[in-house]
Amino acid sequence: MTSTLSTPTLSRLATAVAARVTGAVLALGIGYVHVVDQGGIIGDKAPRYVGVGYWIVELVAIAVAVLLVSGRSLRTAWVLALGVGAGPLVGYVLSRGPGMPDYTDDRGNWTEPIGVIAVTLELVLIALTLTVLARRRRA
Secondary structure: OOOOOOOOHHHHHHHHHHHHHHHHHHHHHHHHHHHHHOOOOOOOOOHHHHHHHHHHHHHHHHHHHHHHHHHOOHHHHHHHHHHHHHHHHHHHHHOOOOOOOOOOOOOOOOOOHHHHHHHHHHHHHHHHHHHHHHHHHHH
């Protein structure tokens, strides 16, 4: 007895896998941009709380990628992916806008190339995550 999947089922499966792989790549891209911006893995981003925030983004980005690619804890993975996109985006807006305590070097610097790359990756990851979560909720 052979089991076959219907075309709509295969299509949904392929879409889900493509979304997971895309989400993993986006999360790793966000993590990578933050590693580069802080000057390497150990990097020195001042003030200290900003550097710690970078490390958190980088570590959670790796966790998200692993969870999405492995297919484990997908709801958790997508919620964490939302954080990987939204957390740094909020930091970007605050650091470029009003500034943050002891961190005003980037005020008004909205077009810094590495920042624009990060924001683009973050917005795409947020859009993908919200789409996936909305579809999962409807299903």
